[in-house]
Amino acid sequence: MINNDSDTSREWAAQAYALLKQKQALKKEEEKIKEKEKIKEEEQIKEKEQIKEKEQIKEEEQIKEEEQIKEEVYKKDFSNVTYETAANLGEFDDEFTWSAMVLAAQGKKINEISTDEIDWLSKLRRGLEETRKGFVTELLDKLGDDPLTPESLDDLETLLIRADVGMDSTNKVIDSLRKKLNEEVVGGEEGIKFLKNELQAIIEEPIKNSGSNILVPKKGKLNVWLIVGVNGVGKTTTLGKLAYLSSKSNYKTLIAAADTFRAAAVEQLKVWGDRSQVDVISNQSKNADPAAVVFDAINAAKKRNSDLLLVDTAGRLQTKNNLMDELSKIKKIIDKKVPDAIIESLLVLDASQGQNGLKQAKSFAKSANLSGAIITKLDGTSRGGVSLAVSAEVNLPIRFIGAGEGIKDLRPFNSFEFVEALLADR
Ligand SMILES: Nc1nc2c(ncn2[C@@H]2O[C@H](COP(=O)(O)OP(=O)(O)OP(=O)(O)O)[C@@H](O)[C@H]2O)c(=O)[nH]1
């Protein structure tokens, strides 16, 4: 049958082959489609992954940006604070020009200068006018434009002592000037410039030794600043101004009214607290224990995650020992409750008290473990020079200075600006 039907068989086989071929082609086609679908699916997955990745990058960038903003807020130190209600721009006069030049000399660009800074510098210069009058004006009269002589150094010595600059600082300055005079001829103008540098170096030394140029609350910790000093020097007022400065610089701030000695102290603090929108933790009961107020304030500060706790203390205790005992009790409480808190003990000194203030600083420094000084009432005193004595003789970094009773009349201490204001006539 095979032979007879060979043609038929061949045809059948050909058909079968064609059918198989067709099937194979179909299968191939199917595989191709499947392959295409697979590729498509893979591409879709890839696309989805890419979208996800992009979103993730965007999210990360957003987080980074937010962190940067947070960081900026923390970086904003007290010296650059500008208040919501800026000071009025005064006349374009000598005062404005001088203030702007002092800022420019520190590298500020025209568009970076604020009315608040000009206002403060003008106030500082005006405040130091009395000190300057009995010092620089006379010095300039004596020096004239002539080169310095050994006699003019004697005059300078007397003037520095009279401005309450203190013996140590005066000797330092006069010695370096004498040394310079032995080596070369020093003109009047050059003498003033040299004097400014010497005075600034004296004030800067304890600041440099402290390791930080400016005092600001450290991030991520509770900072506790104890405001200490004798009766009436301006502790409460200074604390009020500090609360304002700090809250305007976006630090979460709290006040502890630990002066339980004077009945009106809490009320006085509350007024400052209202002005700066900072809460005051107090204990109204009579003869409350200052350490107990600090205890409550620390609890509140921890609960609120505060950056800075400002503690007002009494200056009116009968004996110095009482005062010191109280301060050490307060410190113990802080150490116990927040061992990693950063404690600053800031001594407030009234510049108008001159050498008396210096004596207080020395006696406090011995027993109160101070970390810095705040000089107040630099407006209208003839004893502004005492700031130098505090640096040279008590070795305390000056952290803030106050020149007026207003809320904005306190600034971080800047030695360059201070010396320029002190010797502003040239
Ligand atoms: N002119 C001027 N007056 C100031 C300055 N700082 C404070 N005062 C004034 O000094 C006086 C005493 O200020 P307080 O802040 O009450 O002083 P204190 O050290 O807290 O006083 P006690 O709590 O009684 O020890 C007030 O009349 C303040 O207005 C300042 O920088 N310049």
Ligand SMILES: [Mg+2]
């Ligand atoms: Mg007070």
